[in-house]
Amino acid sequence: MVEVRLRVNGVDELLDLPPQVSLLDALRDRLGLTGTKKGCDQGACGACTVLADGERINSCLALAVQYTGREITTIEGVDDPLQRAFVRNDGFQCGYCTSGQICSAIGMLAEHAEGAPSAVTEHLAGPGELTDAEIRERMSGNLCRCGAYNGIVQAIQEVAR
Structure with a gap:
């Protein structure tokens, strides 16, 4: 298990995750933020797009541990x-x-x-x-x-x- 600290939609989150857990799965399964969708799970469709420090990423291709200390914005945190x-x-x-x-x-x-x-x-x-x-x-x-x-x-x- 790896300790992953994320700031998601303005809230500090501390997760203990296996190192291979994708950011998408951490958001949906561990934090209950199901607005981010799992489409192809291969980075081809964009349904899982979130913002990491304001930049768009495919969360299905990102390991949660890679984003330790980063600001993640999902659709639940968007008011635009x-x-x-x-x-x-x-x-x-x-x-x-x-x-x-x-x-x-x-x-x-x-x-x-x-x-x-x-x-x-x-x-x-x-x-x-x-x-x-x-x-x-x-x-x-x-x-x-x-x-x-x-x-x-x-x-x-x-x-x-």
Whole structure:
């Protein structure tokens, strides 16, 4: 067992875990934060996206022990205009991917504001206009089986303005 200290949604947590426990499983099974979803458990779908010190990560690929001392934000700790924009723009259907989509969008907007390049804007020196193509590329790690992509893009555009 390994002692893992996390700050999750503003609350200090101390967990005794086997070293191979993923951050996703620690959040869901040990802390009862089930808003973060287990989709593919292989880092391909983005349903498990959370924020670690403000950066988006796939929690299914992260060992909890790797994040000792870090600030983890799950959907339960999010109060962001994106949530309301997703509702207004029908950015979800079944809702399974929504928590990961919202956490990813928060991280993506921060990356864009900091001027982090993407495949669409690698030629730019700083943050440019956030186009639909840019949003789609930056959010490509989050899949929606229902196909609510147009509403997701509209919600992100609304908040980015």
